[in-house]
Amino acid sequence: LWLYRWYYSDLCQGTLNFAIYLILSLAFIETPSSLSRTADVRYRSPPWEPPCGLTESVEVLCLLVFVADLSTKGYLFGRAHFQKNLWLLAYLGVLIVSLVDWTVSVSLLCREPLRVRRLLRPFFLLQNSSMMKKTLKCIRWSLPQMASVGLLLAIHLCFFTMFGMLLFAGEKDDGQNRERMTYFRNLPDALTSLLVLLTTANNPDVMIPAYSRNRAYAIFFIVFTLIGSLFLMNLLTAIIYSRFRGYLMQSLQTSLFRRRLGTRAAYEVLSSMSGKGEASPQGVGVKPQNLLHVLRKVQLNSFHKQALIEKVCSYGDVPLSASEFQRIFNELDKTVVKEHPARPEYQSPFLQSAQFLFGHYYFDYLGNFIALGNLVSICVFLVLDADVLPGDRDDFILGILNCIFILYYVLEMLLKVFALGLRGYLSYPSNVFDGLLTTVLLVLEISTLAVYRFPHPGWRPQMQGLLSLWDMVRLLNMLIVFRFLRIIPNMKPMAVVASTVLGLIQNMRAFGGILVVVYYVFAIIGINLFRGIIVAPPGNGSLAPANGSAPCGSFEQLEYWANNFDDFAAALITLWNVMVVNNWQVFLDAYRRYSGPWSKIYFVSWWLVSSVIWVNLFLALMLENFLHKWDPQSHLQSLAGTEE
């Protein structure tokens, strides 16, 4: 049992999580390292190459942690259970493959052509989270239906491709001919054009040549988009949502059920213990002192623990029945109501009235008002400065204003500390945020003054580095906006929306994890396939755009040079751009030219996985959370309905 406790302690799990993130982040500094300032092939400096053995030694440490983790798990689960658990077996397999691959790569002095273990790394993240495993299972369940909609989509696509090719096959007039030459040249071209139209990424362009000749051709494209994009794509969303809806409900239900079962089991154990000792004179039940004894040993939130102990004490010496026992643990569901420490008490009546004044919430309003003024001043200066060349700007007034605002914030902080006491001040999270911001602003402002001296007319801090100190002050000042977020809970519909957002973030972890896994795998595959394929244009790499010859809308003309697969960070951004779907026909076309027609398969499958499946999953999660927040009683009702 101590091993079990030790394994699930914070320290152990923390080490494991840290190892997982460490091994995942290795991809940024491994051989095609991302430590250059830009990913643009024209301006890129040769990247820093880590010496052989640096990343490998970090990696082997992580792998050893995983080996320890696996052996502990295996010991805890027992041999028979272990062999039945597919995830654990896969874990074992992945570890073995990784270690073998690692030894190969060390013995070849890091010159091996392919690293299999990089592809397998996300598996560690996947197997460590039960939520992710559940989500994966749910996705697997909904695959058949998605496949059926996919089939419909494919039929739709093929039919319209054939139809379009017939329609634009003629050589009668110019518009039809240009349409044919541009978008319906041959079967693969026509298929790609319509697939891209399905994502609406080339919407008006694809119909322009034909539509310019005759209005009626527009109907073909509109019907295609209506059926494909609006109808079938939304059907896919509906399917994913309908599957996913049941799934979240189920997981809620099982967690509720498990807790009840656990409480009941604890009750049975405790009652049998007390029964043994005293031969149960007043019926079966748990003696409160036993419960207290156990409670003090258990790890719990301190607030919950205190509430539980109080509740138990209120029962005195009477043994508890099962339902009473259950009811006590319902306390756990209640949210924490934090108490703020008492205000310091001052003797002098003047100090007391001042305390009342500055502790009042009108004082908060005044602070917000001043912050609004600050924001407005920044905006006004931005708008005024927009038309002036950066060299001619005069930041004198803004500098003075900034000083005044920062002084006010400091004053406000000090007064609040005085009114509420230091601990009272820190007990409000909003105050902590304000105080932190004020302190940072003060430090920055003082250093600005030290560097550039006091503002005078014509004063303009020099720019240096990515962001000058002075710009930093202005950016931080923008963070004042977050003070206004505090007003949100006071408005009814805003409050619902905001609480949904907060709830969503908690549920997001599993999805974020799956997204990380998918991005990771695709980025690694992309690097292996397309590394170094995009080459810089033959010009001398000067800043003058040398793209006069490239046709409009091509990869070269749009200067998408930075969207390549030459290192991990660049691959991530490229994948993001394809996931957002807009203009992805440019990527399709460029990679077809640079690397061959089969690259399309990679991009289309990435589109399917990310944009179609993941975005829809995200939407489903959102809907589910929102409906749950919106009318929880009807949801709980249906929960109860399925429980019966």
Added chain:
Amino acid sequence: LWLYRWYYSDLCQGTLNFAIYLILSLAFIETPSSLSRTADVRYRSPPWEPPCGLTESVEVLCLLVFVADLSTKGYLFGRAHFQKNLWLLAYLGVLIVSLVDWTVSVSLLCREPLRVRRLLRPFFLLQNSSMMKKTLKCIRWSLPQMASVGLLLAIHLCFFTMFGMLLFAGEKDDGQNRERMTYFRNLPDALTSLLVLLTTANNPDVMIPAYSRNRAYAIFFIVFTLIGSLFLMNLLTAIIYSRFRGYLMQSLQTSLFRRRLGTRAAYEVLSSMSGKGEASPQGVGVKPQNLLHVLRKVQLNSFHKQALIEKVCSYGDVPLSASEFQRIFNELDKTVVKEHPARPEYQSPFLQSAQFLFGHYYFDYLGNFIALGNLVSICVFLVLDADVLPGDRDDFILGILNCIFILYYVLEMLLKVFALGLRGYLSYPSNVFDGLLTTVLLVLEISTLAVYRFPHPGWRPQMQGLLSLWDMVRLLNMLIVFRFLRIIPNMKPMAVVASTVLGLIQNMRAFGGILVVVYYVFAIIGINLFRGIIVAPPGNGSLAPANGSAPCGSFEQLEYWANNFDDFAAALITLWNVMVVNNWQVFLDAYRRYSGPWSKIYFVSWWLVSSVIWVNLFLALMLENFLHKWDPQSHLQSLAGTEE
């Protein structure tokens, strides 16, 4: 009562609907008439102008129909009810305004500058459908919450705009400077850039200049898109869905409730009638013969009527209790199971076996197989012909093949008619479709042969008109695809999907109506605002692209000339293109240049109404329908739950 019956008869409602569609479709031929072949300002011929008085006389006829409709409704509703009903009062108002406007325009000989009544026309469509009114009410209810998300979006947008302007304000390096000059020049420009980025329509472009200089700038754009497009936009979807979900459920519920109430009322009336006559010897109840008497008078589907009468007859002479009465009408919910007429009986054993052979469903399969072969042959020839110039194609083999396939279809049709009898053949809708297709194909093929004579090597039908006869044959042949739709119900997941689609189409009418209204109003406003603003380029209108000077990605370079507001049909297509959202920054930019900065308001509001609200509504409808089909029992359960 007779007036009521007459008013709700098919003829009357049909006239009303016809008048509505007629008055709506007038927009196509009214003064900026859409009867030109293309909407492209470069190639457009001067449109046909209808003589003054033609559309006006049609219009006044429709208006008179509406006046009659309104007076009947007013009479039926009664004066007191009429004054309380806002819709009817608005109807009256709209009619009066339209008639006044009409007289003005006739007295000015159709030269008036503005026609108010055009804007008001969609109101007739709106007020005639109770579903649309309900949907509108539902949209109005969800406005507060949508406004709160909108506020969040606006805050998000403003904050990032400020942040972006600060970030790109410097003149330090080239990338930052180009970013500033292109997308963050001044406040309106920066706002527009980010608003467009919210719809992801300028996704990779907007970040390219900055990202090429430094990787870190990409984070700004990715965070913005993540929060804005994925998070807040989906939140909007969730809100609309959550409001809309309750609404459809409620409308289902009320329709169920109304029917029950109606049945119950009918029961009460009938039982009191029979009670009066006979002083109710065996308790209160409805005598079956009374019911039969009533049933025969009522308009009903003949199948339902027969089932009801049979059911009633089975009760014999015993009076019916309320619950029995209710149960009888449940028959109405059952779907129609159509019986096919018996096959003709032949005497000769040979004919009988032939009948068995051709009536068997394997024969259908054979037909499908042949149709598949037809499709494949068309596709193969398309792919082969794609690389050949249209002038050099040899359609000899295809022509021969086509003849054979058409002959087979004719043979199949005749054999089926022989096996099933003519009435039996027509009782399957799929057969009707096949037969129709075959007949049309036969006629076309014969006329093709008559025009071009019999195929010989090197045979190639001439092209003439929009589609030559020969192309028409090939297009029609493509319709063979629909034969395969029949296979769908045999596959389980496909069947669910297909039935959702069918159910959706029934529910679509209200939404389609609202879409028509919105498109109509915006198109008319757009015509009034932007008519004639896009002028053709100064070139001689030749076919050579004279856009070498226009920068890439501009309206002129992309040749979007056809997307204007010069007539109604062109306006519809332009609005569609903006609704699909891709590349809409091009429209924003072009109309800003041609017409002034305020045109942005029109496009942004159209984007909000169509793309944000309507598309989300559509998605909500889809989800609701699908979930309803998917697990109807849980839905009904929650229905019952709210009913209690």
